[in-house]
Amino acid sequence: MKYLKIILLIFLPYFVSAQQLKLENGQELKLHPRLLLLAGQEKDILENVATDKVYRLIHETILRECDKFLSEPPVKEIKIGMRLLDKSRTCLSRVFYLSYGYRMTGNKSYLKRAEQEMLAVANFNKWNPTHFLDVAEMTTAMAIGYDWLYNDLSESSRKIISEAILNKGIKPSLDSTYNGWLGKKNNWNQVCNSGITFGALATYEDHPKLSQEIVDRAVKSIKLPMGQYAPDGGYPEGYMYWEYGTSFNVLFLSAIKTVYGEDFGLSTEPGFINTASFLEHLTGTTGKPFNYSDCISTAQFNPSVFWFANQNKDNSLLFIEKSNTLNNDSLRNRLLPASMVWGIGLKLDDVPVPLKNFWVSEGENQVATMRTSWTDKNAIYLGFKTGSPSASHGHMDVGSFVMDANGERWAMDFGMQQYESLEAQQVNIWNMSQESDRWKVFRYNNFAHNTVTVNGNLQLVAGKAFIEHSSSNPNFLSATSNITSLYADNLKKLVRGVAIVDEKYVVIRDEVENKSKEVNYRWTMATPASVKILNDTTAELSQNGKKLLLKTQLNYPSKIRLYSAAPTNNYDAKNPGTVLLAVEAKLPADCKTALSVFLIPKDEKKLDLKVKALKDWPSDNN
Numbered sequence: 001m002k003y004l005k006i007i008l009l010i011f012l013p014y015f016v017s018a019q020q021l022k023l024e025n026g027q028e029l030k031l032h033p034r035l036l037l038l039a040g041q042e043k044d045i046l047e048n049v050a051t052d053k054v055y056r057l058i059h060e061t062i063l064r065e066c067d068k069f070l071s072e073p074p075v076k077e078i079k080i081g082m083r084l085l086d087k088s089r090t091c092l093s094r095v096f097y098l099s100y101g102y103r104m105t106g107n108k109s110y111l112k113r114a115e116q117e118m119l120a121v122a123n124f125n126k127w128n129p130t131h132f133l134d135v136a137e138m139t140t141a142m143a144i145g146y147d148w149l150y151n152d153l154s155e156s157s158r159k160i161i162s163e164a165i166l167n168k169g170i171k172p173s174l175d176s177t178y179n180g181w182l183g184k185k186n187n188w189n190q191v192c193n194s195g196i197t198f199g200a201l202a203t204y205e206d207h208p209k210l211s212q213e214i215v216d217r218a219v220k221s222i223k224l225p226m227g228q229y230a231p232d233g234g235y236p237e238g239y240m241y242w243e244y245g246t247s248f249n250v251l252f253l254s255a256i257k258t259v260y261g262e263d264f265g266l267s268t269e270p271g272f273i274n275t276a277s278f279l280e281h282l283t284g285t286t287g288k289p290f291n292y293s294d295c296i297s298t299a300q301f302n303p304s305v306f307w308f309a310n311q312n313k314d315n316s317l318l319f320i321e322k323s324n325t326l327n328n329d330s331l332r333n334r335l336l337p338a339s340m341v342w343g344i345g346l347k348l349d350d351v352p353v354p355l356k357n358f359w360v361s362e363g364e365n366q367v368a369t370m371r372t373s374w375t376d377k378n379a380i381y382l383g384f385k386t387g388s389p390s391a392s393h394g395h396m397d398v399g400s401f402v403m404d405a406n407g408e409r410w411a412m413d414f415g416m417q418q419y420e421s422l423e424a425q426q427v428n429i430w431n432m433s434q435e436s437d438r439w440k441v442f443r444y445n446n447f448a449h450n451t452v453t454v455n456g457n458l459q460l461v462a463g464k465a466f467i468e469h470s471s472s473n474p475n476f477l478s479a480t481s482n483i484t485s486l487y488a489d490n491l492k493k494l495v496r497g498v499a500i501v502d503e504k505y506v507v508i509r510d511e512v513e514n515k516s517k518e519v520n521y522r523w524t525m526a527t528p529a530s531v532k533i534l535n536d537t538t539a540e541l542s543q544n545g546k547k548l549l550l551k552t553q554l555n556y557p558s559k560i561r562l563y564s565a566a567p568t569n570n571y572d573a574k575n576p577g578t579v580l581l582a583v584e585a586k587l588p589a590d591c592k593t594a595l596s597v598f599l600i601p602k603d604e605k606k607l608d609l610k611v612k613a614l615k616d617w618p619s620d621n622n
Contacts, residue, residue, distance in 0.1 A: 021204065021205060021208055023212070023259070023260060024212050024215075024216070025260055025261075025262065027259075027260055027261050029204055029205065029208075029259070030258070030259060032147050032148075032150035032151060032202075033103075033147050033148045033150065034147060034201065034202075034258060034259050035143065035144060035147045035148070035198060035201060035202060035255050035258060035259070036144075036251075036254055036255060036258055036338065036341050037103070037148070037258075037341045038258060041341075041344065042103050042104060044344045044345070045059075045104065045340050045341070045343075045344060046104065048340070048343060048344065048346075049340075051347075052347065052348050052349060053326075054322055054325050054326065054348045055340065055343060055348065057325055057326070057331075058325060058331060058336060058339055058340060059104070059340065061331045061336070062097050062100055062101060062336055062337055062340075063101055063104075063105070065093075065097050066097050066098050066100075066101035066107075066110050066113075069094050069097065069098060069113055070109055070110075070113050072094075074116055074117045074119075074120035074121070075087045075090050075091050075094075075117065075120060075121065076120075077124040077125060079128065080420055081419075081420045081423050081424060082130070082131050082423065083128070083131050083133075083134060083420070084127065084128035084131070084134040084138075085128075085131065085133055085134045085137065087134075087138075088127070088133075088134045088135075088136075088137035088138040088141070089137055089334055091117060091118075091121050091137075091138055091141045091142075092137050092138070092140055092141035092144075092334045092335075093334035094113075094114070094117050094141075095114050095117055095118060095141040095142070095144060095145040096141065096144050096145075096334060096335065096336075096337050096338075097336070097337060098110045098111075098113055098114035098117070098145075099114055099144055099145050099148040099149055099337075100148075100337035100340070102114065102148075102149060102152075103148060111149055111152055111153075114145050114149060115145075115149065115153055115154075115157055117145070118141075118142055118145045118146070118157070118161050118164075119157060119160060119161070121138060121141070121142065121164070122142070122160050122161055122163075122164035122168075124168070126168055126172075127139070127168045127169065127172075129172040129175070129177075129178040130178065132172075132173075132178050132179070132181055132188070132192050133188065133191055133192065135168070135169055135172055135173070135178075135192075135195065135196075136191045136192040136194065136195030136196060136248075137191065137195060138168075138169065138195075139165060139168075139169035139170070139195040139196055139198060139199040140194065140195040140198045140199075140248075140251070142161055142164060142165050142169065142199065142202075143165060143195075143198035143199045143201070143202035143203075144198065144202075145161070146158070146161045146162065146165065146202045146203070147201075147202040162203045162206055165199040165202065165203050166199075166203060166206070166207065169195070169196060169199040170196055170199050170200060170203075170210070170214060173192070173196045173214070179192075181193075182217070182221045183221075183224070184224065184225070185224045185225050185227065185228055185392075186225060186228075186237060186241075186245065186392045186393075187225070187237060187241050187244050187245030187248075187392075189221060189222060189224055189225045190222060190225050190244075190245040190246070190248045190249040190252070191244065191245065191248040193217075193218040193221055193222045193252060194218075194222075194248040194249065194251050194252035194255075195248070196214055196218070197214060197215055197218045197252055197255065197256070198251070198252075198255055199214075200212075200214035200215060201215070201255055201256070201259050204259075215256065218252065219256070219264050219266065222249065222252060222266065223266070223269065225245060225249070226249065226266065226269040226272050227269065227270075228363060228364065229269065229270070229271035229272045229274075229275050229363070230269070230270040230271040230363065231270055231271050231362055231363070232271050232274055232278070232361055232362050232363070233271045233272070233273075233274035233275035233276070233277055233278040233361065234271070234275070234278050234361025234362060234363035234364075234365070234366065234367065235275060235278060235279075235363070236363055236364040236365040236387070236391050236392060237293060237294075237365075237391070237392050237393050238282075238291070238292050238293040238294070238295045238365070238393065239279070239282045239289040239290060239291055239292075239295050239300075240289075240291070240294065240295040240296055240300065240416070241293075241294065241295070241392075241393055242275070242278070242279055242282075243279075243300050243302050243304075246275060246279075246304055247302070247303065247304045247335055247338075249272075249304075250304040250307045250308075250338075250342075251304075251335070251338065253266055253267055253307075254307060254338075254341075254342070267311065271363070273308070273311060273312060275308070276304075276305050276308035276309070276312070276317045277317065277354075277356075277359065278359065278361055279302065279305065279320075280305075280317060280319065280320050280354060281354075281356075281359035281369040282367075282369060282383070283299065283320045284371075284381040284383065284402065284404040284409065285371060285373070285376070285377060285378075285379045285380070285381040285404045285405075285407070286381070286404045286407060286408065286409050287299050287323070287324070287327070288404070288409055290367070290369060290383035290385075290402050290413075291402075291413050291415040291416075292365075292367070292383075292385045292395065292397050292400060292413055293365070293391070293393045293394055293395050293397065293416075294393035294395070294415075294416040295413075295415050295416055296415055296416060297412070297413070297414070297415045299320075299324055300324075300333070301321065301324050301325065301331050301332070301333050301336070301339075302321060302333075303333060303335045303336060303338040303339035303342065304335075304338070304342070305317055305318060305320075305321050306318065306321070306338075306339045306342035306343045306346060307338075307342040309346055310342055310343075310344075310345060310346055315346065315347075315348070315350070315351045315352060316351065316352045316353065316354045316355070317354075318346070318348060318351050319351055319352070319353060319354055319374065321339075322348055322351050353374045353375060354374055356472075357370060357371050357372065357373070357374070357472075357474070357477070358370045358371075358470075358472040358477055360467050360470050360479065361467075362467070364387065364388075364391055365385070365386070365387030365388070365391050365394070366386045366387055366465075366466050366467045366481075367383065367384065367385050367386070367387075367467075368383070368384045368467050368470055368479035368498075369381070369382070369383045369384070370382050370472075370477035370478075370479075370500055371477075371500075372474075372477075372500060372503040377407045378405070378406045378407055379404075379405070380403070380404065380405045380500050380503065380504075380505075380506065380601065381402075381403065381404035381405070382401060382402070382403050382404075382477070382498060382499075382500055382506055383401060383402045383403075384400075384401045384467075384479050384481075384498045385397055385398065385399070385400045385401070386398055386399070386465040386466055386467055386481045386483070387464065387465065388461075388462075388463060388464040388465070389432070389439075389459055389460075389461045389463070389486075390432055390461050390462065390464075393416075394432070395443070395444050395445075395449065396439060396444065396445045396446040396449065396451075396458060396459040396461075396486075397413070397446065397449040397450075397451060398446075398451060398459060398463065398464075398465050398483055398486050399451040399452060399465070399481065399483045399486070399496045400413065400449045400450045400451045401450050401498055401508065402450070403506055403599055405506075405548065405599075405601035406546045406548075406601050406602075407544075407546070408529075408543050408544060408546055408548075409528065410527055410529060410541060410543075410548050410599065410601070411450050411525050411526070411527060411599070412450075412526050412527060412528055412578070413449065413450070413526065414442075414443045414448055414526060414565070414573075414575055414578070415443065416443065417441060417443050417444075417572070417573040418573070421571065421573065422441060422571055425570070425571040427440075427441065427571055429441065429444075432461060433461065434458070434460065434461045434462075439458050439461075440569065441569070441571070441572060442565075442567060442568050442569065442572040442573075442575075443572070443573060443575075445458055445459075446458060446459045446524075447524070448524075448526060448565065448580065449524065449526070450524060450525045450526060451483075451496075451524065452483075452487065452494065452496075452510065452521070452522065452523060452524070453522040453524065454487050454490040454491060454519050454520070454521060454522070455490055455519055455520050456520065456522075457487075457489065457490060459486040459487070460485065460486050460487070460488060460489065462485075463483070463485035463486035463487075463488065464485055465481045465482060465483040465485065465486065466481060466482075467479050467480070467481055468480055468481055468482055468621075469614075469617065469619040469620075469621050470619065470620055470621070471499075471617065471618040471619055471620055472620055473618050474503065475501070475502050475503070476499055476500075476501060476502075476617070476618050477499060477500040478497060478498065478499035478500070478617055478618070479497070479498055479499075480495060480496065480497035480498075480614050480617060481495070481496055481497075482494075482495045483495070483496055490515065490519055491512060491513065491514060491515065491519070492513040492514060492515050493511070493512065493513035494510060494511070494512055494513075495510070495511045495614055496508070496509070496510050496511075497509045497511075497614045497617060499611075499617070501611075504600075504602070504607065505598055505599060505600040505601065505602075505607065506598070506599040506600075507596055507597070507598050507599075507609075507611050508523075508596070508597045508599070509594060509595070509596045509597075509611055509614060510523065510594065510595045510596075511592075511593075511594045511613070511614055512587060512591075512592070512593055512594065512595070513591075513592050514587050514588070514589060514590055514591045514592075515589070515590070516589050516590055517589050518586055518587065518588050518589055519586070519587050520584065520585075520586055521584065521585050521586070521587050521595070522582050522583070522584050523582065523583040523584075523595060523597060524580055524581070524582050525550075525580070525581045525582075525597075526565065526578060526579075526580055526581075527541060527578065527579060527580075527581055528543060528577055528578050529541035529542055529543040529548065529579075530542045530543065531562055531579060531581055533560050533561075533562070536557075536558060536559045536560060537551060537552045537553070537558065537560065538550065538551050538552075538560070539560050539581065541581075546601075547601075548599060548600065548601050549598075549599075549600040550581070550597065550598065550599055550600075551597070551598045551600065551609060552583050552595065552596070552597050552598075553594075553595070553596040553598075553609070553611075554583075554585055554593065554594070554595045554596070555593055555594075556585050556586070556587060556588070556591070556593060557585065557586075558583055558584060558585035558595070559583075559584055559585075560581065560582070560583055560584075561581075561582045561583075561584055562579055562580070562581060562582070563579070563580040563582055564579065564580070565578040565579055565580055583595065583597060594613070596609075596611050
């Protein structure tokens with residue numbers, strides 16, 4: 001009897017975990033691993049690796065990174081400004097990659113290195129709950145490593161990691177001092193709910209009641225940002241934050257689906273299932289994104305698109321991701337292993353070309369994109385942005401556009417400046433009021449965007465614009481927006497239309513009604529090209545041996561001028577190799593006029609550059 005008691009004491013934890021807990025929906029709690037990739041599914045991934053060069057490239061990239069991690073010391077608790085996020089992301093990348101590497105190869109060096117990383121992080125004083133994204137990503141890392149490596153971690157390591165997840169991840173999320181993200185509609189909600197849910201699911205058997213409460217809370221809360229995708233999949237925070245918010249949203253849906261067998265209807269929230277198409281259309285013919293708002297100017301690899309392709313049974317959604325994979329020697333994404341999980345059942349040897357050359361989003365920050373081809377690298381691409389500067393991560397870029405042609409980006413957006421560089425100089429970039437420091441930053445205001453400036457004034461933060469008319473006619477791809485509310489202090493009316501005409505050139509047309517005072521009107525386009533002004537109405541742009549002609553039409557005197565894109569404040573980022581091309585005119589009081597700017601990528605000598613009034617442009621709305 002004495003020995004029986006000893007045996008029971010030793011093995012009781014295993015007996016308890018083997019007695020499957022019942023989840024709220026009646027399902028039995030799966031044994032580890034239970035997050036994203038169940039036991040035995042490794043073979044499905046390895047089958048893809050063996051038969052498909054895209055998966056093989058991703059797989060080999062992950063293993064190559066795993067080998068590098070082996071010689072690197074674990075992360076240390078060092079903040080950059082207000083954030084520990086850099087360390088959280090490093091930990092997530094390492095633990096996710098190493099856990100994947102171990103499950104795919106059985107290499108125990110990967111197991112030991114992941115365990116070392118998690119124990120180091122568990123020993124941090126805290127995971128910086130005052131900037132809760134840091135906690136969320138760290139909890140995601142620890143949860144994946146704990147769950148995927150559970151059966152091969154030492155009992156002491158499991159205990160330390162589980163307690164760290166509880167005390168430094170889950171419990172801080174219950175504190176109202178730190179959990180304001182529960183009521184937010186932006187990426188914070190998606191990332192934080194996902195991360196804490198991962199922690200709760202990974203350690204469910206240790207505190208089933210609390211874990212279930214966390215899941216229930218998240219299912220209710222995450223509907224708020226998911227509502228932002230309605231009605232058609234547009235995401236108001238733009239290309240870069242689409243990757244951030246949507247990726248963690250998909251992680252959340254995927255995790256609860258593997259545990260509960262369902263996602264409680266969340267994937268059917270209006271617009272969400274269509275949002276991968278929105279992302280795809282934000283990529284120009286150069287491969288560069290339409291990087292409006294806070295966004296970097298380079299393309300990103302997006303693992304979550306594999307999930308959307310699987311859910312929609314539509315491989316064409318992977319057209320851009322496949323291209324990014326094959327043309328990029330260093331796939332950089334801390335969630336990269338998830339693409340292998342979500343790619344199970346998807347064959348990439350035949351990824352069809354997307355069917356539509358035109359996209360309009362109808363959400364909070366409405367965008368129109370159009371192109372003449374998906375496969376011709378010399379094709380024309382045009383992106384057009386409306387919305388409001390007051391939107392999350394917004395810039396004063398309403399009415400702005402980007403343009404690609406002949407394999408070059410001619411009209412560009414500078415994109416974001418790294419937050420820490422501004423915060424370190426005490427610039428308050430998170431105040432969105434009209435007089436905020438945010439709008440003094442060069443890259444954030446309308447002076448540096450491809451839009452309009454009147455009398456040297458900022459756009460009005462309270463203003464908001466929408467895509468009012470659009471046309472998917474291949475001979476006149478176009479969109480128009482009334483952007484008057486952004487300039488109501490100076491103008492009676494301002495409507496902008498953009499179009500690709502006859503698949504040959506672009507026109508940007510502004511129709512203006514002035515108030516009772518003369519105004520200085522400035523049309524701006526940022527460009528990386530060299531610019532030669534030929535006369536007051538014509539300029540020649542050159543880059544990489546290619547040329548683009550810019551011509552203007554206005555029934556008042558105007559001039560083309562060039563302005564430096566060099567920083568205007570000591571805290572501004574540098575903008576080497578770029579220039580601001582401006583068309584300037586004095587518009588008299590009470591005038592009604594139109595400025596048309598033509599961007600012609602080829603030497604088209606016989607073009608008829610007349611353009612109709614915006615009211616006569618074709619429209620799919622009619």
